[in-house]
Amino acid sequence: MYDVIIVGAGAAGLTAAIYTCRKKLKTAILSIDVGGQTNLTSHIENYPGTGPMHGIELMRRFQDEATGFGAELIMGKANKVEKIENSFRVGLANGEAYDCKALILAYGKVPKSLGIEGEEKFMGRGVSTCVTCDAPLFKKRDVAIIGGGNSAVEGALELATFAKKVYIIHRRDAFRADEITVGKLKQNQNIEIVINSVSLKINGEKNVESIDVENTITKEKRQIKIDGVFIEIGYVVDTSFVQHLVKVNEKKEIIVDERGNTSCPGIFSCGDITPVPFKQTVIAAGDGAKAALECYRWLTGGKGAVLDWTH
Amino acid sequence: MYDVIIVGAGAAGLTAAIYTCRKKLKTAILSIDVGGQTNLTSHIENYPGTGPMHGIELMRRFQDEATGFGAELIMGKANKVEKIENSFRVGLANGEAYDCKALILAYGKVPKSLGIEGEEKFMGRGVSTCVTCDAPLFKKRDVAIIGGGNSAVEGALELATFAKKVYIIHRRDAFRADEITVGKLKQNQNIEIVINSVSLKINGEKNVESIDVENTITKEKRQIKIDGVFIEIGYVVDTSFVQHLVKVNEKKEIIVDERGNTSCPGIFSCGDITPVPFKQTVIAAGDGAKAALECYRWLTGGKGAVLDWTH
Numbered sequence: 001m002y003d004v005i006i007v008g009a010g011a012a013g014l015t016a017a018i019y020t021c022r023k024k025l026k027t028a029i030l031s032i033d034v035g036g037q038t039n040l041t042s043h044i045e046n047y048p049g050t051g052p053m054h055g056i057e058l059m060r061r062f063q064d065e066a067t068g069f070g071a072e073l074i075m076g077k078a079n080k081v082e083k084i085e086n087s088f089r090v091g092l093a094n095g096e097a098y099d100c101k102a103l104i105l106a107y108g109k110v111p112k113s114l115g116i117e118g119e120e121k122f123m124g125r126g127v128s129t130c131v132t133c134d135a136p137l138f139k140k141r142d143v144a145i146i147g148g149g150n151s152a153v154e155g156a157l158e159l160a161t162f163a164k165k166v167y168i169i170h171r172r173d174a175f176r177a178d179e180i181t182v183g184k185l186k187q188n189q190n191i192e193i194v195i196n197s198v199s200l201k202i203n204g205e206k207n208v209e210s211i212d213v214e215n216t217i218t219k220e221k222r223q224i225k226i227d228g229v230f231i232e233i234g235y236v237v238d239t240s241f242v243q244h245l246v247k248v249n250e251k252k253e254i255i256v257d258e259r260g261n262t263s264c265p266g267i268f269s270c271g272d273i274t275p276v277p278f279k280q281t282v283i284a285a286g287d288g289a290k291a292a293l294e295c296y297r298w299l300t301g302g303k304g305a306v307l308d309w310t311h
Numbered sequence: 312m313y314d315v316i317i318v319g320a321g322a323a324g325l326t327a328a329i330y331t332c333r334k335k336l337k338t339a340i341l342s343i344d345v346g347g348q349t350n351l352t353s354h355i356e357n358y359p360g361t362g363p364m365h366g367i368e369l370m371r372r373f374q375d376e377a378t379g380f381g382a383e384l385i386m387g388k389a390n391k392v393e394k395i396e397n398s399f400r401v402g403l404a405n406g407e408a409y410d411c412k413a414l415i416l417a418y419g420k421v422p423k424s425l426g427i428e429g430e431e432k433f434m435g436r437g438v439s440t441c442v443t444c445d446a447p448l449f450k451k452r453d454v455a456i457i458g459g460g461n462s463a464v465e466g467a468l469e470l471a472t473f474a475k476k477v478y479i480i481h482r483r484d485a486f487r488a489d490e491i492t493v494g495k496l497k498q499n500q501n502i503e504i505v506i507n508s509v510s511l512k513i514n515g516e517k518n519v520e521s522i523d524v525e526n527t528i529t530k531e532k533r534q535i536k537i538d539g540v541f542i543e544i545g546y547v548v549d550t551s552f553v554q555h556l557v558k559v560n561e562k563k564e565i566i567v568d569e570r571g572n573t574s575c576p577g578i579f580s581c582g583d584i585t586p587v588p589f590k591q592t593v594i595a596a597g598d599g600a601k602a603a604l605e606c607y608r609w610l611t612g613g614k615g616a617v618l619d620w621t622h
Binding site: 015062065282 | 354369594
């Protein structure tokens, strides 16, 4: 039984963990990754106090601090939350379950999935949702990237600096990215543009070996041999597995007050999964600290009020 | 004419400046100090991403980043705000005035003053409100510290490691600080405890030379020769000079929405001067970023909406 389980290990979740651990609460973090959206930024200049650095490096520091203060990091996708008497049980996709007295939901936005065969099976074994994180793994190999927005087009250009060949697969006939970026894409000899095409299936034995695509106009099918597939079709708020406990708004974001309280006593929330208007690392961190201190206050029956400076 | 004037240079104000400058807004910071309440903490371990350090060092980093991105730092005490057509005019105690299109109030709590003769005159010339900042200036000299709470008692102990002699002057007969700390105070040979005593006047020519105190029971007066006076009688929210423009709560804190909007369009607020419940550096920083981005959105007629990651 943990005092607190934090779902998500981005700026909000890791900061919350720093604060709950420093209040001597037994804390576990359940997450599919470490770093969240901050990882996607190669050069953060506006997180105060650290100087410019890669988002991944900044999040590694947050992680080291959270685990250094005693947080236990458990990798896995939370997909079930039950209220059992005075505690909560959080289930992971792999069947494991963990109990806690209080819960902080800080898992932010999650990458949209294509919903095709092989996608989930090969996740982490050729399928990735983070170019910045995983591009270096595909040096001199062939990869596909799926999507038509800025992040897909920029991702293709970044991948092309590592990979031998990059296929960018987009279901429409034009890219939504900036013209300048699309221009660079068209000029790059290592990139093959596959437009008007939908992905049908990712194939392989242990790892990704190929992807089946279909031209939406000619209905022609094609199998492209590749070693990796990057899915860059955007991010989405997924609160489907907690909506029986907490109120959400019309965008499915978890409604919180200014201290991170949700509509369910004992469940707190912070970061991109809430309606906070500005998506910034320092803002997520600040709101993570608020949710953690409010959680501490709740667990201690309001006696743990932290109404003054308590560095 | 500045685009934005930020009053206050603590974690909230300096972070706001980083954000307004990165949005290319011409920014001035008006402040009596740099660092605010964070300066008072000698060992911050829970600001994520930097590792442990002195609050003064952390705030110096914030300052370097804010000025590095173009913020102009003007030292002075803001004591007047007027709305003039579509702009605001901020007056300083020294008579200077600065104009801006938008205003961010982030000056937090200010040290309470004794209200005695010499106090204002010798501020910075022997009178200080920050032991941690200024104790090293009084090596092998004699100082007085005024107050009876934890920060005064701890301040006396800290001063005693530098000064030749420390007088702690308190108007009551017992200290409100922890017993352990008071015990240390009583055992310290360099500290003289002056209880049941009020300060009447700070004397000197160019710098502080002595302080007059009166025993509240015997009515006996005494002049104590010292080189410095530290005033540690707490902090207070002072919004008296902006209450004709912005709504405040019963504690005189400026009421804000979740984006830092006050009741007056064009005036934003963040940090300890708002009703934010938890006083933490990372929380003030996060709310500073929110207020700055909302200010930018307002200045650009709502077109500058920053609804996604914009590191």
